[in-house]
Amino acid sequence: MCIRIEIEELEKNILSQYAALSKNTKGRLIKEESCHVRTEYQRDRDRIIHSKSFRRLKHKTQVFIAPEGDHYRTRLTHTLEVAQISRTLARALRLNEDLVEAIALGHDLGHTPFGHTGEKILNQLHPNGFHHNNQSLKVVDRLEHTESRKGLNLTYEVRDGILKHTGKEAPETLEGYIVRIADRIAYINHDIDDAIRANIIKMEELPKDCLNILGKYHGERINSMIVDVIKNSIGKDRIGMSEEIDYYTEKLRDFMFERVYLNKAAKGEEDKAKYIIEQLYQYYIKNFKKLPLEHIKLYKKNELKEDIICDYIAGMTDRYAINLFKELFVPKSWRKY
Template sequence: MSIRRQLEENEQKFLSPKATLSAATRGRKSPISPCDFRTEFQRDRDRILYCRAFSRLRRKTQVLISPRGDHYRTRLTHTLEVSQIARTIARSLRLNEDLTEAIAMGHDLGHSPFGHTGEYALNSIHPAGFYHSRQSVRLVESLERQGEGLNLTYEVRDGILKHSKSYTKIIADDPNAMPATLEGQIVRIADSLAYINHDIDDGVQVGIIKLEEIPKPLIDALGRTVGERVGRMVEDVIAETTRLNLEHIAMSAELLEPTEMLRKYLFDNFYLTPMVNRETDKSKRIVTELYEYFLKNPDQMDVKLFDLLPNGDLPQLVCDYLACMTDDMALETYIQVFVPRRIA
């Protein structure tokens, strides 16, 4: 018996009846031969980990653009924190940890430079619109590996597509907005729990947020430190989901309400503050002007850098090209294109 078959039997034996079994996946768009020593979801995790888009996350903004210091979050460290929280929840609920990890590792692959600022800029100027969750799926389906894509399973692609909430509820009222698997639902919640807590930490480091100014009822309910808050939130998700017999991934009203309120506090006192907005306005201009420039000068795009293939849709190619850029590359490209250089 192959190692993969043993792993699949272990899933069937030890996981919850509500778990998504790797042997029961709805499959890939292009069927491939099974691996002897990895399940299908383990293969997806590995394909994501080794793809080019994943490596670029280390140079993409979480919230703060080019902060001074080594301890601010990037899109990569955010991804790792989401994965850790999600795996803890999945393991405790006896759900499929490998599927959960694969979705978590891939959920932000499509983020543009400058985080949500770049996303909003592309969405406002690109005719087809731009949402990082859709771009993440586009990357894994048709951009990576010179247009071949990563050929991931349906369950992973579904979890990636439906992880994003914008500023809607952490747990959507519409079941159709939630991922099809419990593992995907875990990542959707873990994404919020991760960024709410680490963004407060970054806001405190940069001096925009002061812990003593966070409403006391929120501190009392959730905790003062990152570790306390994450611990209470994770424990609550596990307890409430268990109480509901794993019908869906949930938080109790006692903790969901202050968690949503803390997220609102972040928007009002961090994301939308003048200090942060000054830099986001500059970033929007960089993305917008580069988009317009490359539409007029497509020969100036080095599409081979990202393994992109011309497809007859120039606006989409420009959008893909810009979305693949890291913060540093977008800024350097803008300087090369628009800032005069001394000739002598």
């Protein structure tokens, strides 16, 4: 008996009736032979972790653009925190940990340089708009490639969870719902932590009723939210918070939008970031053939030029975009040797 089949049997015997069993996956876009050791969702997780797109997340903005301090979150550390919270919830609810981990690790692969600032400007520039969840799916389906394969060819359930981790469409699995709620728990709390570190807000300015219910400190608030989700979801075919905890969580989120996400001091470099992306976009519209050949080869001849340019810029890290802008638009010093 192969190890994968043993694990599939364990899933069947141990997991909740509402769990997405790996042996029942709806499959991949291109059929592949199963692995003898890993389940299908384990393979998806591994493909994401080993991808270039995943590695680039370490140099992409979470909230504060190009932060100098070592302790500020990046898009990569955010992703890891979402994965950790997702696994905790999945284990407690006896849902599929491998599936939630794969979705969580892949959910933000389509994020632009400079975080949501980059997303907003690309959404304005591109004729068809731009949304990072759609881009994350495009990354795993087409843009991430190896010598032997275009795209990561992930399972249906992982692709569904990545696409629907935000937006109006609901995920088809409870594991997908877990990542949606874990994403919210993670970013609200770690953004508070980073904002306090950056002196944008002070601990005593946080809504006191939220702290009384959820906890004063970072770990206490995360624990309160996680425990509440477990209590309100265990043995049920849905994932959610109680009305009380959801109310105070949303109130904290509203506070963060008012005081941090839309704060001029916190977002002081936003206009510069927008300008960089806009200039790069317009440059490649006029100089399309200057795009790397490796990137252009990913597309068919009749595909929109704007799509190809947008994909290229969205894949950049903050520092790559800044350095490319300097190379293209900032005069170099002339030296005589």
